[in-house]
Amino acid sequence: MRMIGCVSPVSDGTLRVFGLDPARDGAKIRARLGVVPQQDTLDMELTVRENIVIYGRYFGLSRRELGARADELLEFVELTERANDKVEPLSGGMKRRLTIARSLINDPEVMLLDEPTTGLDPQARHVVWDRLYRLKRQGVTLVLTTHYMDEAEQLCDRLVVMDRGKIVAEGSPRELIERYSTREVVELRFDDSRPDDFGYWTEGLVGRVESLPDRVLLYTDDGDAAARGIHERGLVPESVLVRRSTLEDVFLHLTGRSLIE
Amino acid sequence: MSSLALALRPLEFFFAQYRRVWRGTAVTSVVTPVVYLLALGVGLGVFVDRSTDLPNGITYLEFVAPGLMAATAMQLATFEASWPVLSAIKWDRQYHAMLATPLRVRDVMLGHQAFFAFRLALTATVYFLVITAFGAVESPLGILAIPVTVLVGLAFSAPIAAWAAHTQTEVSFVAIFRFVILPMFLFSGTFFPISSLPAPLEFIAWLTPLWHGVTLCRDLTLADVSFGPDLAHLAYLLACVTIGLLLARTTYRKRLVV
Numbered sequence: 463m464r465m466i467g468c469v470s471p472v473s474d475g476t477l478r479v480f481g482l483d484p485a486r487d488g489a490k491i492r493a494r495l496g497v498v499p500q501q502d503t504l505d506m507e508l509t510v511r512e513n514i515v516i517y518g519r520y521f522g523l524s525r526r527e528l529g530a531r532a533d534e535l536l537e538f539v540e541l542t543e544r545a546n547d548k549v550e551p552l553s554g555g556m557k558r559r560l561t562i563a564r565s566l567i568n569d570p571e572v573m574l575l576d577e578p579t580t581g582l583d584p585q586a587r588h589v590v591w592d593r594l595y596r597l598k599r600q601g602v603t604l605v606l607t608t609h610y611m612d613e614a615e616q617l618c619d620r621l622v623v624m625d626r627g628k629i630v631a632e633g634s635p636r637e638l639i640e641r642y643s644t645r646e647v648v649e650l651r652f653d654d655s656r657p658d659d660f661g662y663w664t665e666g667l668v669g670r671v672e673s674l675p676d677r678v679l680l681y682t683d684d685g686d687a688a689a690r691g692i693h694e695r696g697l698v699p700e701s702v703l704v705r706r707s708t709l710e711d712v713f714l715h716l717t718g719r720s721l722i723e
Numbered sequence: 724m725s726s727l728a729l730a731l732r733p734l735e736f737f738f739a740q741y742r743r744v745w746r747g748t749a750v751t752s753v754v755t756p757v758v759y760l761l762a763l764g765v766g767l768g769v770f771v772d773r774s775t776d777l778p779n780g781i782t783y784l785e786f787v788a789p790g791l792m793a794a795t796a797m798q799l800a801t802f803e804a805s806w807p808v809l810s811a812i813k814w815d816r817q818y819h820a821m822l823a824t825p826l827r828v829r830d831v832m833l834g835h836q837a838f839f840a841f842r843l844a845l846t847a848t849v850y851f852l853v854i855t856a857f858g859a860v861e862s863p864l865g866i867l868a869i870p871v872t873v874l875v876g877l878a879f880s881a882p883i884a885a886w887a888a889h890t891q892t893e894v895s896f897v898a899i900f901r902f903v904i905l906p907m908f909l910f911s912g913t914f915f916p917i918s919s920l921p922a923p924l925e926f927i928a929w930l931t932p933l934w935h936g937v938t939l940c941r942d943l944t945l946a947d948v949s950f951g952p953d954l955a956h957l958a959y960l961l962a963c964v965t966i967g968l969l970l971a972r973t974t975y976r977k978r979l980v981v
Contacts, residue, residue: 469822471980489825503820505740512739519735520824568824 463576463607468492480571493521496570496602498561500577506550510541510560513549518567528567535563539593555586562593573597575606579613591616611709621709625717635709642715643707644669646685650678650692650699657697667691674719681707733821733834734841741842752846755795756853763787763914764857781945788859789868789940790913792850793875796843797933800876801883801904803839805896808887811835812978822979832888832975836881836968843876844869854944862946871943874960875936881967888974912937932963 464470465477468488477484479491504513511532518528536542539559549557558578565573578594579587594617598604608614614621615635623631623638631638639645648668657663660671660678668682678699682688685704741748764784771783811818821831847869854860860868883899910920911933917925928934939956942948 467823469819469980489827492823493825495823497823499819499823501816503816503823505736505815505817505820507743508739516736516739517820517824520732520821520826522732522825565823 463574463605466605467495467497467574493568494571496565496568496573498558498565498573498575498578500580502557502561504549504557504560504564507548509546509548510552511536511545513560514564514567517564521568523568531567535566538566539563540589553586555582555589558582558586558590559593562590566597570602572603572605575604577608578606579608579610587613611713615709623713623716630716631712638709638712639707642712644681645683645707646681647705647707647711648680648682648685648688649701649703649705650680651676651701652678653700655698663692663695663697664688679711681711727833729826729830730833730837732826733831734837736817736821737835737838741838748842748846749849752849753853756791756850759791760784760788760854760857760859763791764859779945779947784857785859785861785945786941787914788854788857789865789944790937792847792854792868792872793936793940794908794911794913794933795850796847796872796876796936797879797907798904799846800839800843800878800880801900803842804835804880804883805887805899806893808835808884809890809893809896812888818979828975828979829972831979832884832971833968835884836877836971839880840873840877843873843880847872847876860944862944864946864948865944868940868943871936871939871957871960874957874964875932875940878932878936878960878963878967881964881971883967885967885970885974888971888978907931907933932960935959 465472465484466479468479468484468491472484480494482491484491505516508516514532514535515525515528518531519525523531533542533545536545539562541556541559541563544552544556549560552560562578575594579590582590591613594604594606598617604617606613606617618635620634621632621638622629631642633641656678660673664671664680667688668680670681672679672681680688680692689702689704764782764787768783768787771777777783777786818831821834822828826834850872851860851866851869855865886895886899910924911917911928911931913933917928917934920928935956939953939960942953942956
């Protein structure tokens with residue numbers, strides 16, 4: 463992400479952004495990018511508006527055009543009322559929105575968003591998603607990294623799953639689910655009577671069985687039929703939940719469940 | 724786009740930041756010289772002038788005033804280039820915001836130094852007006868002590884910023900003040916000629932940029948300019964600034980381009 467943003471040197475291979483070489487044309491590339499870093503770099507003691515205007519000055523934009531543009535952007539992220547307040551007391555969600563507004567000051571063709579909603583409450587996340595979705599509709603290319611699969615599902619047309627720095631899968635959310643998971647998943651929870659081996663109970667009913675400490679996942683294209691099937695064979699779990707496959711299933715399947723630390 | 728124009732862009736940020744605190748610093752920059760001149764120039768000066776004859780029949784006030792002006796610039800520059808630089812890298816991270824834009828590492832580094840130069844120029848001007856009011860400036864040539872004072876400041880702000888961009892924590896800053904800046908303040912010819920120091924110490928004092936700055940300022944305000952030596956003082960200060968900037972360019976790059 464930092465290499466695309468032309469702040470880190472390319473460690474290996476070839477990188478071209480807008481067809482330009484970051485080593486030579488870093489400044490030119492950055493002039494066309496909007497960057498929302500993982501860690502906010504707002505100035506806490508300047509006002510909301512000053513943060514946007516001064517950032518715009520780094521791009522060499524004139525104060526006059528910045529004034530109008532800052533108002534528009536504050537409107538866009540719903541911070542107009544806080545324009546003259548200092549940044550420090552704003553909530554995490556507001557700060558994130560301000561960072562997004564600031565990154566739009568140069569009318570970027572591509573936005574780089576590094577975990578844009580990490581640490582935000584659900585309401586704040588949805589507001590951020592909504593604004594990002596609108597930008598996408600306006601034709602801005604969004605490049606974003608995230609650990610939240612629901613975020614990827616909401617915003618991405620094309621996504622790449624990375625594991626330990628390597629690309630392990632690539633495609634649209636729907637394609638990935640079709641390719642790496644089944645249509646539905648049955649989640650079984652048991653009290654004490656959990657069988658050790660599910661081979662007998664699920665034989666011929668489901669594609670894949672994943673046994674976790676707290677529950678058992680059955681991957682299948684027809685969840686209801688599978689649930690009925692095991693019930694008819696006499697297996698009675700404490701609870702049965704049939705749901706659609708999500709990107710989270712794909713991600714965990716591809717990258718494993720062990721913690722990466 | 725020329726390099727210099729890009730380096731001016733970060734200035735806007737530092738000005739905006741400075742607008743929040745300028746009233747406080749304005750009061751300090753007037754009060755500090757007045758207090759120092761009253762205590763040392765007038766108070767202590769009475770004793771000194773009674774017991775010693777300074778060269779060319781000058782008073783102790785005239786001797787100490789330009790020295791204080793240069794020494795104050797050193798302290799201001801050191802302070803401004805230590806915590807604020809580390810903060811812009813590590814805590815408030817303003818440098819990182821700048822580097823996400825067309826600005827390059829050297830623009831950020833030079834932009835911050837340009838802001839120090841601005842602060843130094845303001846402070847030096849106020850100081851100069853105060854010492855003039857105290858009657859410590861002998862000649863119109865003395866006004867050149869203002870740019871020289873800025874240069875003295877930059878001779879410190881550049882290498883100190885280089886260090887601040889290198890160090891991981893702020894603990895060394897206090898040590899720098901205690902063991903480098905304070906001894907320099909006291910022993911680099913501000914309060915007494917370094918010829919009164921024992922020979923080895925005199926040599927060390929002779930190496931400090933502050934001594935060259937103090938001497939040059941004093942020659943200017945007392946209209947006692949001798950071309951050769953004063954040019955050498957100027958060259959020494961310029962060399963310190965240049966080396967400091969080169970060091971800063973290296974440490975900034977190492978710290979920020981990762």
